[in-house]
Amino acid sequence: MNIVVGSFNKAKVKAVHRVFPNANIKSADVDSHVDAQPKSDSETMQGAINRAKASKEIADNGYGIGLEGGIMQIGSQVFLCNWGALATPDEQLYIASGARIPLPVEITRPILNGQELGEIMKEWTKINDIRHHQGAIGIFTDSFVSREDMFTHVTTLLAGQESYHRNSK
Structure with a gap:
């Protein structure tokens, strides 16, 4: 299985490796075509979809995975959110x-x-590469959940959906 992850972010790439340990996984710098800081569920989801589709185009008859972190708001409360998308060779x-x-x-x-x-x-914690490691989720969960863990969960949901649809044909 060939997979291209639409990011060089270490937390995202490690998450895909955890879920697909036997796959041939590469990274690519693809554009999300959304704001650098997505500010809604729909914008964050669209960024993941755009990354997945662009990554699939690079993959040699393979899969593209897009993972995107963002924020969303309910009332006056702002939440951290994340979305993922998996584009398959059969569209x-x-x-x-x-x-x-x-x-x-x-x-x-x-x-x-x-x-x-x-x-x-980065400013708040003085950790230069925080987005490649624990991320905000790691800080605000006292390292109970890392950014890699968060994206592993989403990638697992993607893999499970793809497996279900492939096996139910």
Whole structure:
């Protein structure tokens, strides 16, 4: 199985390796065609879909996976969210969303004013490559859940959907 992950982000790539340990996995820098900081479920989901489709075009008769992190708001509360998409060689598309946790107001204010969560977390924690490792989810869950864990969950949901549809034919 050939898979192209639409990102060089280490947490995302490791998540795909965890779910597909026997696959030939490559990374590619593909554009999400959404804002650098997606601010809704629909925008975050669309970014994942765009990455999956672009990645599939690079894959040699393989699969494309797009994973996107973003935020979404319910009332005045801003939540961390993540979405994934899997594009198959036979033009099927599977999507899934994962964990959500509320973000502290001192983090949400700068996001709503246009800053990216990754940059805010870098300034706040003084960890330069936080988005490649624990991410905001790791900080705000006291390392109980890492960014890799969060994307592994979504990738597992994608793999399960694809397997179900493949085996139910």
